[in-house]
Amino acid sequence: MSIALADEIRIDSESDIVVARKLVRDTATSLGFGLTDVTRIVTAASELTRNIYIYAGSGIMRCRPVASDARRGVELVFEDKGPGIADISKAMTPGYTTSRGMGMGLPGSKRLMDEMDLKSAVGQGTTVVVRKWLHK
Amino acid sequence: MKTSQKPSNRSGQNAAPGNEAASAYNRSLIEASLDAMVTIGPDGRITDVNGATESVTGRSRTELIGTDFSGYFTEPAKAAAGYQRVFRDGQVRDYPLEIRHSDGHVTSVLYNASVYKDAEGKVIGVFAAARDITERKEAEALLAKASAYTRSLIEASIDPLVTIGPDGKVTDINAATEIATGYPRSELIGTDFAGYFTDPAKARAGYQQVFRDGQVRDYPLEMRHPSGKVTSVLFNASVYKDAEGKVIGVFAAARDITERKESEARIKQQANEILELSTPVMQVWKGVVVAPLIGSLDSSRTQQFMERLLSRIVETNSPVALVDIMGVPTIDTQTAQHLIEAISAVKLLGSQVVLTGVRPAIAQTLVHLGVNLSDISTRSSLAAGLQVAFTKLELEVVKKSQPGRAETKP
Numbered sequence: 001m002s003i004a005l006a007d008e009i010r011i012d013s014e015s016d017i018v019v020a021r022k023l024v025r026d027t028a029t030s031l032g033f034g035l036t037d038v039t040r041i042v043t044a045a046s047e048l049t050r051n052i053y054i055y056a057g058s059g060i061m062r063c064r065p066v067a068s069d070a071r072r073g074v075e076l077v078f079e080d081k082g083p084g085i086a087d088i089s090k091a092m093t094p095g096y097t098t099s100r101g102m103g104m105g106l107p108g109s110k111r112l113m114d115e116m117d118l119k120s121a122v123g124q125g126t127t128v129v130v131r132k133w134l135h136k
Numbered sequence: 137m138k139t140s141q142k143p144s145n146r147s148g149q150n151a152a153p154g155n156e157a158a159s160a161y162n163r164s165l166i167e168a169s170l171d172a173m174v175t176i177g178p179d180g181r182i183t184d185v186n187g188a189t190e191s192v193t194g195r196s197r198t199e200l201i202g203t204d205f206s207g208y209f210t211e212p213a214k215a216a217a218g219y220q221r222v223f224r225d226g227q228v229r230d231y232p233l234e235i236r237h238s239d240g241h242v243t244s245v246l247y248n249a250s251v252y253k254d255a256e257g258k259v260i261g262v263f264a265a266a267r268d269i270t271e272r273k274e275a276e277a278l279l280a281k282a283s284a285y286t287r288s289l290i291e292a293s294i295d296p297l298v299t300i301g302p303d304g305k306v307t308d309i310n311a312a313t314e315i316a317t318g319y320p321r322s323e324l325i326g327t328d329f330a331g332y333f334t335d336p337a338k339a340r341a342g343y344q345q346v347f348r349d350g351q352v353r354d355y356p357l358e359m360r361h362p363s364g365k366v367t368s369v370l371f372n373a374s375v376y377k378d379a380e381g382k383v384i385g386v387f388a389a390a391r392d393i394t395e396r397k398e399s400e401a402r403i404k405q406q407a408n409e410i411l412e413l414s415t416p417v418m419q420v421w422k423g424v425v426v427a428p429l430i431g432s433l434d435s436s437r438t439q440q441f442m443e444r445l446l447s448r449i450v451e452t453n454s455p456v457a458l459v460d461i462m463g464v465p466t467i468d469t470q471t472a473q474h475l476i477e478a479i480s481a482v483k484l485l486g487s488q489v490v491l492t493g494v495r496p497a498i499a500q501t502l503v504h505l506g507v508n509l510s511d512i513s514t515r516s517s518l519a520a521g522l523q524v525a526f527t528k529l530e531l532e533v534v535k536k537s538q539p540g541r542a543e544t545k546p
Contacts (some may be wrong), residue, residue: 007396008354009400014434014435014436015404015434016404017432017434018403018404018432018434019400019403019404021432021465021466022403025465035497036496036497036500036501038497039465039466039497039498039500039501040497040500040501040504042465042466043466043467043468043501043505046466046468046471047468047469047505050468050470094506101469101470101473102469102470102472102473102507104469104505104506104507105468105469107506108469108504108505108506108507109505111504111505111506112501112504112505
């Protein structure tokens with residue numbers, strides 16, 4: 001498995017979420033993340049790929065190891081060309097949802113990861129980038 | 137150039153001072169020239185030379201004049217043919233020759249030559265000027281070498297590389313493209329790029345997008361081999377430009393992702409198989425059912441699970457159901473929501489659910505996610521859950537080998 005290339009998963013169906021989770025789990029484990037962090041990262045990946053599936057219907061997830069200064073970590077990019085998010089601050093509010101979900105996915109994923117960047121334009125799509133750094 | 141009107145103080149004593157000065161001036165220009173200049177008589181002998189000719193041949197003016205012009209070149213016959221052509225046609229341009237220096241080294245030159253005439257208009261000889269192009273040739277050789285190196289890199293690439301013109305025709309390819317398409321270079325170049333894919337319209341839309349946006353990343357296409365084999369590829373492509381910055385085509389590199397696709401398909405299939413595995417709900421004691429969940433809990437599987445759990449609770453008339461999530465690797469908000477819904481449905485039947493097998497990592501993740509499970513009875517292990525069930529049913533597990541216990545009771 002190449003370390004520099006980003007692996008990419010197309011999200012078109014619910015079973016793609018399983019494929020995405022497996023890729024993220026393998027990548028995070030090989031980078032040396034502990035069990036708890038791996039579970040957090042995989043759960044965030046599950047939330048965000050599910051968002052693609054529920055709201056946009058299809059999209060892609062990219063997973064790659066990253067390094068910055070002395071830190072190493074994993075970066076996940078979730079990209080779709082779906083309807084976009086009209087009000088990002090609302091979407092980040094726990095409990096707010098436009099589907100029948102809990103409304104915890106986006107704010108929860110942010111808490112599970114170290115960094116989250118969310119870009120969205122109505123009618124054009126949404127890109128979410130999350131990173132988790134290895135401690136010590 | 138007319139210089140006679142220009143008064144010359146220094147040559148004032150001469151009878152024809154203007155003419156002589158002009159002649160000296162013209163000569164000085166010829167001598168100053170960096171190009172090797174020579175005049176040749178109709179017999180092919182040198183009649184005059186300049187300083188640059190002396191340097192390039194390594195011979196003095198007196199040595200050169202009167203000798204055969206063609207004798208100073210690596211190819212005397214070609215040199216002779218050159219000046220003969222001047223006599224015949226009146227001139228020649230950029231005639232390539234190589235001058236051999238007396239020390240043996242060779243200078244590549246291009247000759248421009250024309251005939252010159254006397255006052256009556258009769259041709260009396262050839263005036264030839266040679267431009268040293270050694271440096272230019274060296275630069276060209278270097279460029280050719282660099283170009284060959286770049287080409288060798290392109291050919292060595294495992295990824296099929298292709299260039300496409302604005303008309304969508306293939307303009308260049310590398311060896312990997314020959315292998316992927318199954319056609320030799322000669323058959324590929326000049327043909328329609330889109331024709332080598334299972335979905336030509338999508339291929340066309342791809343390169344058109346590159347011409348429009350300047351580049352495209354990870355554009356998925358399937359290449360069709362004449363054998364019928366299809367190769368899944370992702371294209372990265374960008375436009376390339378000429379020296380003036382005008383777009384002249386698209387450079388596209390394809391990455392074979394067949395293997396990755398196959399492994400993705402395998403994982404998907406396995407995931408489906410796991411999904412189809414029935415979710416058992418077992419009675420472990422009178423009044424206690426256990427439902428061990430393994431794998432991922434998506435919506436269809438949760439539905440299946442909930443139906444089975446509820447019907448088994450009714451069938452066995454069980455007040456307690458233990459739902460074990462030890463085998464669920466990830467619990468995201470949707471999985472949690474599914475579980476909470478299942479648990480609420482069980483409550484409506486008047487029974488109680490104990491969620492068991494909650495691993496520490498899952499517990500922490502659920503807290504971070506903000507999932508509230510405070511209304512749900514949870515235990516870290518199935519054994520602990522069973523204990524809860526026995527307590528609720530007012531049962532006690534008593535060890536057989538402790539006969540004294542019963543006796544101590546009054």
